[in-house]
Amino acid sequence: MKKKKKRAQLPFRLNLLFFVVFLMFSILIIQLGIVQILNGESYQTEIDRTIQDVTKIPVPRGKVFDRNHNVVVDNKPMYSITYTPQKGVQAKDKLEVAEKLAEFISMDDEKRIDAITPRNKREYWYLKNEEEAVKRLSEEEAADLKNAEQYNLILERITDEEIEGFTDEELEVIAIKRELDKASALTPQIVKNEDVTPEEYAMIAEHLSDLPGINATTDWDRVYPYEDVFNSFLGSITSQEQGILAEREQYYLARGYSRNDRVGRSGLEEQYEDVLRGRKEQIEYTTSKSGTVIDSTVIVPGERGKDLILTVDMDFQAEVDEIVGDELSKIIRAHPYANRHMEDALAVVMNPKTGEILAMSGQHYNRETGEVENAAFKTIYDAHRPGSSVKGATILAGYESGVIVPGQSFNDQKMKIRGTPAKGSYNNLGWVNDYDALRRSSNVYMFYIALRMGGEYNYSYDKAVDFDPAAFQEMRNYFHQFGLGVKTGIDFPFESTGYVGNERKAGLLMDYAIGQYDTFTTLQLAQYVSTIANDGYRVKPHLVQEIRNPVPYEDTLGSVYRRQETEVLNRIDMDNSEIRRVQEGFRQVFNASGGTARTHWGNNPHQVAGKTGTAENEVFVDGVKYDTENLSLVGYAPYNDPEVAFAIIVPNIGKNSGDSVNHKIGKRIMDAYFDSKEHENEDEE
Template sequence: MIKEKMKKTHVPFRLNILFLFVFLLFSILILRLGMIQIVQGEDFERISEQTENVTAKSSAPRGKMYDRYGRVIVDNEPTFTLTYIRNQNTKQEERLEVARKLASFIEMDTDKVTERDLKDFWIMTRPEKAKAKLSEEEWEELESKKAYRLQIDRINEEDLKEITSDKDELKIAAIKRQMDSGYALSSQSIKKGLTREEIAQVSENLEDLPGVDISPDAERVYPYDETMETMFGNLGQIPKESLDAYTMKGYDNNDLVGISYLEKQYEDLLRGQKSMKKYVTDKSGKPIGEPEVIPGKRGNDLVLTVDIDLQQELETILEEELRKARARGNPYADRAYAIGMDPDTGEILAFGGTKYSSEDNEYIEYSYGTLSEAYEMGSAVKGASVLTGYETGVIGHGTTLYDTPISIPATKDKASYANLGWVNDVEALERSSNVYMFRIAMMMAGYDYVPNTSGIPWDPSTFNDVRYHFNQFGLGNKTGIDMPIETTGINGGIQQIGNLMDLMIGQFDTYTPLQMAQYISTIANDGKRIQPHFLKEVHEASNVDGLSNIIVDQFDTNVMNHIQMSQSDINRVQNGLWRVTNASNGTATKYFKGTDFTHAGKTGTAEVKFGRDNNIDGFNLTFVGYAPYEDPEIALAVVVPSLSSDRNESVNKDIARRLFKAYFDLKDEPKPAASIEEKEKEE
């Protein structure tokens, strides 16, 4: 009985302890909730209404470009930019007041101010006059957007003269335009390249200029002036049609991007990583506290394949030789192109064009013509013609054909520059026999030629057969150059047997100077069509002058295809090209006498009509070649179109000889250290 009583009294005691413990926990919880709700409620409510935005960005310098020996050829010049960041709740009147203040501190270009900008500014600054543009009935009947559009339509030239005639007000309008072109909490550039005086004036008044700041920036500069400047490309606003694609990559609408050539091709590599200010804002868009700053980074540096010394020599040679041609009585010698590339790697060593500007009476840089201009190249293509003859079996090594004019009804006699008599395959290259190539075309087409006889059957599909073989050298195909654009020339289609014969001597389809460089490189390197390219290496950006030692990427040699011809066939044509510049009857021998390097090549003279109405008879003069002959280091293509002088004009050969010589002269000169590590070793 005693044990049972003790057991009954022990259980309620434990329960009481448990109830007390639970009561204390609930009391603490209620107290804590009360503190949160009553004492800290407003703070937590404000925090819950805050939003985080990563929006304010400042531009970062682009990567630099260097030549193959580490010399800066595209640089960044430090500058300062006036920027503006507006809050989401900033009113038009507040921005206008900031613009008015800025106008007293800086000069501003007003050329970009459009008529619509002026009309918007006029309405904002003249509210009473703007209201009077509509009747009371119109204000009552029309929606606000329609009313505004009607106001815009009714603003006339006299109204706008109130702004345009006042330089100060026009400047305010230009500043306001830039301030409005961004969006909330984005860093909008107002003016680049601030002067010291402007920096001082703005800096002293920043407290009265909400949203305004001065940011370090950089502008593209070219240490070698206009040398190759076209191929470097330009920067500009993102094209409308590409805006979505750029936005997906993290660009802002007002960013500058590469819009042409190398700047566009390698935009992803050259683009810098922007510095950002990470804001916390309340619901009204007002920043709370100081922003978190995320530093930016300059874009990667590109090492190009070009030798800037050789490039400068190329541009000088083109201009000087064109001037000489004009002095010899060639008034239409207005442009020339030349390309030097490594036939084994595809590296572009020098690449240029020169064009006469009648406005300035000067020759200007015209490099993009090497990619975009296509011409009939004449006999320079005959190396491909002979190899096509070998491959199709219509000729063999040592095949002789008789060179005499060919007469086809209703067609001007087709002949070489002279009646050469019996010539074999290598002699046909050495002496540049047109008839030998004509006969290859006729045999391929099954054309059983009889002089002055019409109706002889032939196979029109031979046009496609010839082009198939020419394409293997890159003639008529894109070369694959690392540029955003290049043309492939004009395919003349399938026409008459005489056109097929012209195709074999480079006087029917058209090709670009770059295609000619790829073609001769393919022969020089024993049959590999190599992709030409400007990019050699990509280096991580350095914080000091010079290239960093960290290579991010490099361009590997890309063999696009091997030609189908045998090595013995290629060797045979190489020998024919050697004879062009060395043998007694070579069409270029006298121009290459006395050189201290071995060489091979092929001249070309295409008869053309040019001028506004195609009423001028003339010639396109070309040369393709390589050196040294035994182990080629450089392949050249030279194109001088639309000359009116006789066919013996030497400008193409003169350019080629001088370029070869410049290459070998510069090759022997000591080269600068390219990377920081190499420079430190020299020191």
């Protein structure tokens, strides 16, 4: 029996397939209709959201504290009016905002009005008289010029008479618009912040909906609880008008700054800008193609800058300032004629083992006002001949170069190289060894070291010498190991390295060996004596002890972000036994019979060791030359376990004045330091 063919099932399956396809297309068409008709507008907006821009909002800078955690630099909030334009804002839009803003704030102070340029006035006249202004350019002229060129030519044809006679109200509007014009799209621009009154702030805040792009917010200014104490080193920041420094614009812009950001312009504010600046709040704006802001999101929360903890005790610093200023005033007033060319007294106090700066004081006598002014920056900016204070380095250079041996003696009597003046010590001291040379400050002993380093071992009075000029560089290399004539490495934007003489004669190296040729800063001298106190280890001086993370609480310090550890720059290339001989010589200077400082420091309870110095100098006042002296003093205490070192220079004192201002300053500073240590120990107990 034959089977039947199943032809009827095929059309049914095809029909079913066609039906399913038809149903799917129907659903798709309905869905497209819904998208197009019901949600088309909202989806089109989403499509237009193609631009995301990020703007950065400034935050307060980090604070500065002294070593005892007293606030040294703080932030003071102040009212601020800012303008953040959207993209595509036109000049007419800004003028409209400026006119509305002028109803609520005053911009009529002399500084802002004086800043208005003729171009600012012409741009204002153009916007108020655009139809008339455009007619001043023919169609033929316009055809050959770009838009910007057309605009500039029109401005040129606005006459001086037309921009004269603006009312005070109009000038105020021009001043406001001038600030608005500085703003970049989606970047806040300060319009007014230094003298915004509470009334102005309240009025702006109330009418923000009528002032597109304007905001009433808070800015910060720096305040100094200790006023001008240590101000030279704290430094300053730029104003909002200045913004980032023009000479370093690309540097700052590459690091995410805006042009109107305030930055450190000097001192520690500049040195530690990267940590003091904080982290700006970053807001991402979503804008339509037309530039309208659709949404905003904080993508990076703001955080104020990190805090600096100084090595300086501000109370001790203030006391050192008072001591140095007081002694400077006394000596000038006591010897007005002899000291009419004297103006400064400088002192540096540091921990010789850690490099922590404990105080840096520079006081300047203003002869016009008769007042003493703070000039602490001179301790690292100004260099002077220090005289015999550097003889410790000379003795050690003699040991290491092999031209003398410990205990070697020379007959201290006047010396003379043919064709040059005779040189000697303040008296003929007779036979002196290295201890004697330091204790009694023998120049002649140092002269022999200098001549021998130059190859002259057979010196005779008033004879020519056989001298190798290369000895200058050799001697300087030894001095450099102590920090004399090179940068100390202090955490500060600038420091002088002093004058380096370019003549290389035997007599001048003799002068160099007693500190009367090249010049050195007070800080260099402090590092030099600290190196001797620290058994030959030269440590890097620093002003900042720690950097702390910020916290939102006023009276609390954050965790340690970075601590400045002691950094040894080098160890001088001399034996321990040789260093100990110089340490003993320095002890004898202050404490043994015949020591040049014994009269002033004998029986001092602080066990001070060091070296005195007097350098001949000359200055010109009103074209008249005066012979003067630089008085110096370097030291450390206690000499058996040094915890403090100091250097003092009082330049251009009257020659042979007989005053011991360097010792007076040094003794008072040591008294103040050890008194503060006693109080500190009492507080701890």
